[in-house]
Amino acid sequence: MAIVPLSDAIRDFVRDGDTVALEGFTHLIPHAAGHEIIRQGRRDLTLIRMTPDVVYDQMIGMGCARKLVFSWGGNPGVGSLHRLRDAVEKGWPAPLELEEHSHAGMAAAYAAGASNLPFGVLRGYRGGDLPARTRVATVVCPFTGEELAAVPAHRPDVGIVHAQRADRHGNVQLWGILGVQKECVLASARSIVTVEEVVDQLAPVAGSIVLPSWTVGAVCVAPRGARPSYAHGYYDRDNEFYRAWDTISRDRDGFRAWMDEHVLQAVPA
């Protein structure tokens, strides 16, 4: 593990065609890292995320993605993701292949990946039309005979999360709503963690977890790197921006102009 500039970490860790998971279940969403991937022009990525929201809408609209593996793709509390919809419905800027799961299935797939198991098992995907459209199979419990759903483990090439802070050795501490961040890092071959700050010592915080430095590939300092998402204890969610994104992203030209001004021309963290 090394503490390196974000632009170096993305350059060294993320390759065209990789399977990349930027996780964050409504909290600590790694926007700064997503923007750096856009600036560096990565292509043909398979993006994994339970709840692709604004940053994945941006990456999809800027042509980074070939495929999306997900369980809920919307702007929470606001509505649809217009760039995601445009890619799926109209193939703009490129067709987007979907592999769709349920939240429970995605969570089980990450936990299996972190556990070095080939698949996750759950009581799910029963009935309905989804099983015929996705990668799920049935396994029989050897003890009771119950039929259960099996989902292939997530093993991303690169897992990227945002956290509150790290110490100088690169031990990472995060707290609040923890989503699948830990599973994402542990399931991935390589990992990048952006942090609000680096401190001399990680003071205990109620409910916090620590990812030891040797489980993390690179730590990058990216203050406010989750904006417009939030970092518990540092800044609040910018709900106004999530509402505004609905308008910004609605048409292709407006979207591209906004991205040009706010992401492509922006100085990397």
Next chain:
Amino acid sequence: MNYTADEMMAVEAARRIGDGTVCFVGIGLPSLAANLARRTHAPRSVLVYESGTIGSKPHELPLSIGDGELAETADAVVTVPEMFAYWLQGGRIDVGFLGAAQIDRHGNLNSTVIGDYDRPSVRLPGGGGAPEIALGVRDVFVMLRQSRRAFVEQLDFTTSLGDHVRVVVTDLGVLEPRDGELALTQVHPGVDPDDARAATEWDLLVARDVHETDPPTEDELGALRALRTKGQA
């Protein structure tokens, strides 16, 4: 007192949450209804948000299911894999709220696509937690505004099954399962059963004992209006 159709929906759904009920809450109207119940007749009800917060007591309504206040006011915060494995699959949730773009007469829901899956005319956000919530909780409450576009003869896609749907609260009334399909059991004040039938694509059965919903009380409306969504004036 004047009130909106959304307020009637929230009040009617809240009334059906008994004190001490453990509720899996989504954002929007379900969150409004569950928080209203907690602030009126059901102070010991437990609000669980799928982001991992258990026993949240927000002062303002969150915009997303992961707002910081939900964690700060929770009895416990767990990871997402734990939420779905230990808590939902573990059978610890009494009531789960679901919304959708389409519902059929059996309470099956579509929140995935309008049109063909491979070439959708509208790509919706997707099922999220719905497939496992629909069968993993004891009682499913659906909240959905009633129209022929939403209450359809045939779903474009079946995202979740209706086996545990106990009640559908709409802006016109209430549907509940009777003899294997949803029937109209209540109409809100000023609504005729024929209005609800006209807003349903399938031939909606009207229960023999259909009755009018009690209008929201002043107390209910007062508590409801005190709940504001975060970030709104």
